[in-house]
Amino acid sequence: MAASIQRSRCLLSSSTLQSLPRSLTPASQCSRTFATTVDPPQPSTSNQQRPTTRFRDKLNTGPSFNDFVNPNAPLPPSEAYEIKTAQVGPEGRKKTITRLPEWLKTPIPVDQNYKKIKNDLRGLNLHTVCEEARCPNISDCWGGSSKSAATATIMLMGDTCTRGCRFCSVKTSKTPPPLDPHEPENTAEALKRWGLGYVVLTSVDRDDLADGGARHFAETIMKIKQKAPTMLVEALTGDYAGDLEMAKLVALSGLDVYAHNIETVEELTPFVRDRRAKFRQSLEVLRTAKETKPELITKTSIMLGLGETEEQLWHALKELRKNNVDVVTFGQYMRPTKRHMAVHEYVTPDAFELWRQRALDMGFLYCASGPLVRSSYKAGEAFIENVLKKRAAKRNELVGAQAVEDVKTA
Numbered sequence: 001m002a003a004s005i006q007r008s009r010c011l012l013s014s015s016t017l018q019s020l021p022r023s024l025t026p027a028s029q030c031s032r033t034f035a036t037t038v039d040p041p042q043p044s045t046s047n048q049q050r051p052t053t054r055f056r057d058k059l060n061t062g063p064s065f066n067d068f069v070n071p072n073a074p075l076p077p078s079e080a081y082e083i084k085t086a087q088v089g090p091e092g093r094k095k096t097i098t099r100l101p102e103w104l105k106t107p108i109p110v111d112q113n114y115k116k117i118k119n120d121l122r123g124l125n126l127h128t129v130c131e132e133a134r135c136p137n138i139s140d141c142w143g144g145s146s147k148s149a150a151t152a153t154i155m156l157m158g159d160t161c162t163r164g165c166r167f168c169s170v171k172t173s174k175t176p177p178p179l180d181p182h183e184p185e186n187t188a189e190a191l192k193r194w195g196l197g198y199v200v201l202t203s204v205d206r207d208d209l210a211d212g213g214a215r216h217f218a219e220t221i222m223k224i225k226q227k228a229p230t231m232l233v234e235a236l237t238g239d240y241a242g243d244l245e246m247a248k249l250v251a252l253s254g255l256d257v258y259a260h261n262i263e264t265v266e267e268l269t270p271f272v273r274d275r276r277a278k279f280r281q282s283l284e285v286l287r288t289a290k291e292t293k294p295e296l297i298t299k300t301s302i303m304l305g306l307g308e309t310e311e312q313l314w315h316a317l318k319e320l321r322k323n324n325v326d327v328v329t330f331g332q333y334m335r336p337t338k339r340h341m342a343v344h345e346y347v348t349p350d351a352f353e354l355w356r357q358r359a360l361d362m363g364f365l366y367c368a369s370g371p372l373v374r375s376s377y378k379a380g381e382a383f384i385e386n387v388l389k390k391r392a393a394k395r396n397e398l399v400g401a402q403a404v405e406d407v408k409t410a
């Protein structure tokens with residue numbers, strides 16, 4: 001069928017091609033005489049080259065051979081402490097956010113012991129600062145191998161504070177619910193049931209009460225000591241609006257460690273803490289507790305990453321030593337919600353270690369310092385527990401030696 005088609009229908013005649021203008025003559029049609037003829041390769045008239053692949057660039061920026069040979073080798077600080085950012089939001093309204101550094105990420109609590117402690121707390125209507133303040137160490141502290149190895153910080157006088165510090169996620173109200181009269185007994189019973197060797201008690205600020213809740217706090221400590229005389233008790237108290245008589249009352253209630261947090265340096269205190277909380281007022285509380293009972297260990301905590309300078313931190317540490325504070329802890333401020341203060345800086349673990357050494361060189365008995373350290377972090381409690389036991393053993397030794405001398409003299 002193809003053979004019956006006239007050639008004029010398939011190909012242009014030579015006379016027709018000659019009659020066409022030179023610019024309109026198709027090059028392909030001029031060179032081809034039959035439909036089955038293969039076009040010869042045309043020389044390239046363009047100097048443009050193919051774009052080079054980026055595979056080599058990606059390969060060079062990826063893992064090196066050493067990364068495969070030794071994957072657990074420590075990264076250089078420039079890589080280990082790199083702060084990463086990300087673009088979030090819809091198209092046209094994207095904004096850059098800073099991702100949480102790797103050294104601040106903690107696991108989700110799933111341990112069975114965590115669940116047991118949580119159930120015990122709910123059953124006795126008790127609250128913990130671990131939950132209310134969204135502490136990142138909750139899975140670590142509550143997830144011990146046993147209840148005796150776990151740590152929980154009980155928060156007394158309810159879960160609603162009368163102050164509104166700009167870093168704290170605890171609920172606030174001018175008129176919180178009244179105190180639970182059964183709370184001291186329930187707290188002591190729960191702690192006796194757990195069989196802990198060391199416990200931390202803290203509380204919300206209750207400026208609505210005449211004594212700031214100091215008597216309620218002291219009653220709880222006394223009941224704990226009655227039910228478990230060997231249990232060591234740390235009290236992380238408020239400032240009682242500057243009423244030093246209330247600080248003395250708590251210091252004489254039988255506790256072993258008196259803690260009160262200054263939270264930040266003096267210059268930033270008005271912007272970080274509630275206006276009723278003052279740097280000098282906090283120092284007075286710590287000084288009064290030490291003078292009231294000299295064998296008490298006094299303790300405080302400072303958050304880093306709020307915009308403080310080195311000079312301001314040096315000043316804060318010097319003021320603490322002037323008031324005979326024994327223990328200081330440093331931790332990273334982490335923004336609880338968007339309604340709270342923004343993080344000014346993520347301080348590296350190396351910087352925390354530097355401040356730990358500086359604090360020890362200044363004469364502090366102990367310093368816990370790290371991105372995830374909090375005022376009641378269990379590492380500090382273990383050390384203080386050891387110190388208190390050594391002190392008790394030394395006192396017993398002295399008493400025993402004196403008794404032997406008395407017998408010899410008699």
